[in-house]
Amino acid sequence: MRRSSRRRLSSALLDLLVWLILIAMLVPAFWLVFTSVRNPVEVNAKPPVWIPRELTLEGFKPLFGQATEATGAIPFDRYFLNSIVVALVSTAIAVALGTMAGYVFARYRFRGKNTLFLGIMLSRAVPGIALSLPLFLLFARISQAGPVKLIDTQLGLIIVYVAVNVPFTIWLMDGFFREIPAELSEAAQLDGCTEWQTFTLINLPLALPGLAASAIFAFLAAWNEFQIAGVLTRTVNSKTAPVGLFDFTGQFTIDWRGMAAMATVMMIPAIAFVFVVQRNLVRGLTFGAVK
Amino acid sequence: MLAPSLAIIAFVVVFPLVYSFYLSFTSYTLLKPVANWNNFANYQRLLQDPIFGQAFVNTLLFMFVTVNAAFLLGLFLSQAIARTIRGQSVLRTLLMVPMMFAPVMVGFQFRWFFNDQVGLVNNVLTSLGLLNGSIPWLVDRWLAMFSIGVAMVWMNAPVVAIILLAGTLSISPELYEAADVDGANSWQKFRSITYPLLGPFITIALTILSLDVARGYDIVSIMTGGGPAHRTELLWTYVPRVAIQESKFGLGAAMSFVTVIVTVAFTLYLFRQLLKSRIL
Numbered sequence: 001m002r003r004s005s006r007r008r009l010s011s012a013l014l015d016l017l018v019w020l021i022l023i024a025m026l027v028p029a030f031w032l033v034f035t036s037v038r039n040p041v042e043v044n045a046k047p048p049v050w051i052p053r054e055l056t057l058e059g060f061k062p063l064f065g066q067a068t069e070a071t072g073a074i075p076f077d078r079y080f081l082n083s084i085v086v087a088l089v090s091t092a093i094a095v096a097l098g099t100m101a102g103y104v105f106a107r108y109r110f111r112g113k114n115t116l117f118l119g120i121m122l123s124r125a126v127p128g129i130a131l132s133l134p135l136f137l138l139f140a141r142i143s144q145a146g147p148v149k150l151i152d153t154q155l156g157l158i159i160v161y162v163a164v165n166v167p168f169t170i171w172l173m174d175g176f177f178r179e180i181p182a183e184l185s186e187a188a189q190l191d192g193c194t195e196w197q198t199f200t201l202i203n204l205p206l207a208l209p210g211l212a213a214s215a216i217f218a219f220l221a222a223w224n225e226f227q228i229a230g231v232l233t234r235t236v237n238s239k240t241a242p243v244g245l246f247d248f249t250g251q252f253t254i255d256w257r258g259m260a261a262m263a264t265v266m267m268i269p270a271i272a273f274v275f276v277v278q279r280n281l282v283r284g285l286t287f288g289a290v291k
Numbered sequence: 292m293l294a295p296s297l298a299i300i301a302f303v304v305v306f307p308l309v310y311s312f313y314l315s316f317t318s319y320t321l322l323k324p325v326a327n328w329n330n331f332a333n334y335q336r337l338l339q340d341p342i343f344g345q346a347f348v349n350t351l352l353f354m355f356v357t358v359n360a361a362f363l364l365g366l367f368l369s370q371a372i373a374r375t376i377r378g379q380s381v382l383r384t385l386l387m388v389p390m391m392f393a394p395v396m397v398g399f400q401f402r403w404f405f406n407d408q409v410g411l412v413n414n415v416l417t418s419l420g421l422l423n424g425s426i427p428w429l430v431d432r433w434l435a436m437f438s439i440g441v442a443m444v445w446m447n448a449p450v451v452a453i454i455l456l457a458g459t460l461s462i463s464p465e466l467y468e469a470a471d472v473d474g475a476n477s478w479q480k481f482r483s484i485t486y487p488l489l490g491p492f493i494t495i496a497l498t499i500l501s502l503d504v505a506r507g508y509d510i511v512s513i514m515t516g517g518g519p520a521h522r523t524e525l526l527w528t529y530v531p532r533v534a535i536q537e538s539k540f541g542l543g544a545a546m547s548f549v550t551v552i553v554t555v556a557f558t559l560y561l562f563r564q565l566l567k568s569r570i571l
Contacts, residue, residue: 011374014371014374015371015375017371018368018371018372018375018382019382021364021368022368022382022385022386025385025388025389025445025448025449026385026388028389028392028397028400028401028404029388029389029392031400031404032396032400044409048414048415048418097295097296098296100292100293100295100296101292101293101295101296101297103292104292104293118559118562120296120297120300121558121562122555122558122562123300123304123305124502125554125555125557125558126308126551126554126555127527127547127550127551127554128508129508129527129530129531129547129550130308130311130530130547130548130550131303131304131307131308133311133531133534133535133544133547134307134308134310134314134544135303135307137310138306138307138310159299159302159303160303162303163299163300163302163303164303166296166299166300167300168502170296199292220390220391223393224392224393224394226393226394226395226509227508227509241393242393242395242396245393245395245396245399254399254403256403259399263392263393263396263399266393266396267391267392271391274387274390274391
């Protein structure tokens with residue numbers, strides 16, 4: 001009896017600890033949102049003001065074309081639009097290509113398969129710093145030579161993000177297709193399906209949760225990417241939102257409230273995307289592991 | 292069906308890497324873009340550069356410490372959340388919040404938190420009466436590395452926790468019931484049931500961590516930019532400094548190659564583990 005009550009106490013303490021850790025982890029998120037609606041006096045106040053005393057949407061004004069003294073107007077609509085176009089288009093292409101490749105890895109045997117798979121995954125591990133500079137030189141040369149402009153265009157970023165996201169999609173989709181019994185495909189082919197029909201009509205619908213999980217990952221990676229976009233973009237033609245955040249930094253000062261406002265708006269599509277497909281996310285990440 | 296994926300990876304990853312490998316043997320600069328072959332001069336210079344050595348050591352240390360810290364925190368959270376009965380789905384949703392932050396914004400947010408004048412950390416310590424004056428979080432070498440590490444762990448631990456939580460919940464409850472009958476305590480149950488069965492999930496989590504560790508660039512470059520005075524220099528911040536600001540592209544390419552090798556070796560090791568756990 002005494003042992004069980006002591007156990008209950010230690011279990012309650014553990015619960016408390018977990019909640020404390022998670023609340024501490026949420027501070028940066030809440031702080032960001034709160035900063036965006038604060039009165040500027042409170043932003044750097046000592047001692048800190050936790051809950052804003054009054055709410056103001058002034059911080060959001062520069063985003064919507066209303067200039068303030070500190071920063072002037074930020075062409076936020078253009079950045080946001082660039083981000084949306086680049087993230088959506090690159091996600092769609094990456095998921096399409098990666099799904100096909102993942103299917104090949106899951107269903108077919110061929111020589112050098114493991115090595116190829118490993119090579120593709122390692123291409124994802126190449127740090128952006130080693131890619132952004134030679135990519136810039138390469139893209140600059142292509143832009144000079146021909147009609148296709150890849151520097152400071154949405155197209156250039158889309159191409160890069162597709163390549164960055166394809167390996168992870170292949171990995172996830174490979175796991176999903178493995179879960180689908182091969183007998184289904186065999187039966188379909190006996191019934192006269194072509195290989196392509198077997199893929200699109202039988203396997204693809206069953207792997208939909210995997211598509212969703214891959215899409216979240218690809219979308220978030222493209223939506224938040226900064227390192228390569230920082231090198232390949234110059235103007236409102238292609239600058240994405242993470243690069244645009246730097247409009248709030250001056251040489252010695254940072255407009256924290258304006259930046260927080262923009263980051264808050266940036267998080268909305270990401271939150272929507274993740275929450276819609278949350279369940280598939282967890283399944284998608286761990287599917288290959290449960291055999 | 293494989294060809295389009297391979298083609299685009301070749302165009303965006305393989306070709307630029309080969310190109311920069313070639314440039315790493317030349318005296319290419321952005322001001323004088325002529326690729327004069329100079330054998331191993333860049334690699335020799337790199338070996339003699341004390342800042343490069345420091346950045347190299349810093350990077351290894353930083354990757355090792357942050358990946359392990361994020362992993363241990365994630366493991367702890369997953370185990371603690373797995374045994375809660377009430378509010379589990381709320382906890383799981385809260386875990387997803389850091390995933391939605393752009394790494395750039397994580398950098399800015401934590402740079403402000405650790406600012407010695409106006410930052411939240413010093414501010415809170417002062418108002419709690421624990422601190423008189425200010426701690427130079429982003430100025431001192433080890434404090435700055437610690438601050439950057441906190442930001443990295445904050446961003447990465449939740450992903451680990453989510454994956455390991457899913458893994459833990461997939462373990463059959465009967466195993467634990469049998470262990471209860473045998474009178475095992477919670478540690479014994481964790482040691483002989485949960486941990487071994489989590490094996491593949493742990494490898495997945497570590498692999499995702501290692502794939503994402505280079506995203507630390509965004510955070511480091513914003514929080515300290517490798518400074519002050521190269522104290523927090525990592526390879527990710529030193530390579531662009533050499534290649535772009537000092538315009539020594541060939542040397543920068545050589546350095547970035549060393550970076551690629553370190554990162555890829557790290558990931559390769561983890562992937563070997565992962566491949567072992569699947570049937571190919």
